[in-house]
Amino acid sequence: MEGSSTARAKEVIRVAAPKTLGETRISKTLLEQLALKILGLHGEMSLFDLAERMCLGLSVIEGIFQSLRREQLCEVKGMELGTYRIILSTQGKIRAMDLLTANSYAGPAPVSLADYSARVCEQSAKKTIIRAADLLRAFGSLVLSADMFLRLGTAMVSGTSIFLYGPSGTGKTSIANCIPAVYEDTIWIPHAIEVDAQIITVYDPTVHRQIEGAISEEVDRRWVPCRRPRVLAGGELSPGELDLQFNAVSRFYTAPLQMKANNGVLVLDDFGRQRIPPDVLLNRWMTPLDSGYDFLTISGGKKFEVPFDLFLVFATNLDPADLADEAFLRRIPNKIKADYATPEHFTEIFRMECAARSLSFDAVMAQHVIQYIGQEMKRSLSQCYARDIINQIMWNAAYRGVEARITRSALDVACQNYFLSARKPIAPAPHEEFPNNL
Numbered sequence: 001m002e003g004s005s006t007a008r009a010k011e012v013i014r015v016a017a018p019k020t021l022g023e024t025r026i027s028k029t030l031l032e033q034l035a036l037k038i039l040g041l042h043g044e045m046s047l048f049d050l051a052e053r054m055c056l057g058l059s060v061i062e063g064i065f066q067s068l069r070r071e072q073l074c075e076v077k078g079m080e081l082g083t084y085r086i087i088l089s090t091q092g093k094i095r096a097m098d099l100l101t102a103n104s105y106a107g108p109a110p111v112s113l114a115d116y117s118a119r120v121c122e123q124s125a126k127k128t129i130i131r132a133a134d135l136l137r138a139f140g141s142l143v144l145s146a147d148m149f150l151r152l153g154t155a156m157v158s159g160t161s162i163f164l165y166g167p168s169g170t171g172k173t174s175i176a177n178c179i180p181a182v183y184e185d186t187i188w189i190p191h192a193i194e195v196d197a198q199i200i201t202v203y204d205p206t207v208h209r210q211i212e213g214a215i216s217e218e219v220d221r222r223w224v225p226c227r228r229p230r231v232l233a234g235g236e237l238s239p240g241e242l243d244l245q246f247n248a249v250s251r252f253y254t255a256p257l258q259m260k261a262n263n264g265v266l267v268l269d270d271f272g273r274q275r276i277p278p279d280v281l282l283n284r285w286m287t288p289l290d291s292g293y294d295f296l297t298i299s300g301g302k303k304f305e306v307p308f309d310l311f312l313v314f315a316t317n318l319d320p321a322d323l324a325d326e327a328f329l330r331r332i333p334n335k336i337k338a339d340y341a342t343p344e345h346f347t348e349i350f351r352m353e354c355a356a357r358s359l360s361f362d363a364v365m366a367q368h369v370i371q372y373i374g375q376e377m378k379r380s381l382s383q384c385y386a387r388d389i390i391n392q393i394m395w396n397a398a399y400r401g402v403e404a405r406i407t408r409s410a411l412d413v414a415c416q417n418y419f420l421s422a423r424k425p426i427a428p429a430p431h432e433e434f435p436n437n438l
Helices: 004-008 028-042 047-054 058-070 090-102 113-122 132-138 146-158 172-182 278-291 343-356 363-376 384-400 408-418
Strands: 074-080 083-088 161-165 187-190 192-195 198-201 223-226 230-233 265-268 293-297 303-307 311-316 334-337
Touching (some): 028 047, 028 083, 028 090, 058 074, 058 083, 083 090, 113 192, 146 172, 161 172, 172 230, 172 311, 278 293, 343 384, 363 384
Parallel strands (some): 161 334, 230 265
Antiparallel strands (some): 187 223, 192 198
16 A cells, blocks of 8 residues: 555554553552542442543552552442442541642543653654655645645655745635644544643543544553644634643643644644734744753743644744744744635636535636636635635525525625625626515
8 A cells, every 4th residue: 555654544553551550650649649539529439430530450440449448548338340349438538628629630540751752752743654645635625736735745744844824815724724634643642641740631622533442451541542633723822821721720730732732733823913922932932843842830840841743833824034033934944835826726616615515616607706806806816715705605695595506696796795895786687696676
């Protein structure tokens, strides 16, 4: 089969489940505290249920149980499916409440920072071989020139970062959103990591797409099999999102967006329009882009390093030279301009947009709208115009309760409604699209 990345899609780099407390690489005290909090929240549980909650094997849970039992923090209430059913003792309940007050995290057991760092480096996207077939599959819904395919492929093979710039509406966001689809392999993302006895959650179901059926008893269930992540940040991005997020109520941390994007793609859309000034953001990431490591800080001022292994996409309709100095631009090795569509490409986009809405396509109508945009509206052919103009026709027809059709008058009215123009409204032919009584 041609294309190593396609072959890699069938390979799942499995993480072996720990058989003992020592193999978890997490302190016995932290795991016991986590078990106490889960029992404190859920009451009586079997060891099997506790193992499911903590995403650990039964052999590890039995070791935790024996320790809690010796300390008289739990009691046996019976048997179920060959394992004990346990409940916290009075002393255990008091201890659990104290622990929950200090830190309410009661989810899957974390992995160590060392294991997380090693895993991120092992499954780096830079190790994936990318071929033209992978880009054709990922960008198949877009109309791109051969030169654009070549430049995007070159950028993706680098596995580093890219400036996508050009006029508004030329498909920069669409291109950026398709980049993660180039990869078809599986990566493993931890539910949480532990740093200096602090819990930092990493797995986020709103960002990470879990692959169902990839987990078995032999696999360490503290890790979630996922597609490579795609994190999109727009104008709402604030400086705080680049650092650990500490919840004052739950009293545990959430990973910043660049950490959630590790082994995947982070898209900064409309770059230059964020709530954080461009130079502040660029200076924050200058060292990570050079070294491949980011530095984060937990309470007490302790700093630690985590891998910065992601394909970073800056998408902007501003001039990159106005946003960053030469020192930073040098660290973004790929700079690709998304330009206006040619008439041929615009016609193909128009055809695809018609097909997506089950509308009849007529090349003559496509040429008409191209001429109208250029000659009447004095505008270049932004790729988004095809979609937006057809949307106008669909909305107009839905409002009037008639079947949507692509006609000259419908296109002219759609353009006149969509573009800023001083021209007088176009009176449509009553027999063609609009009933006399509307």
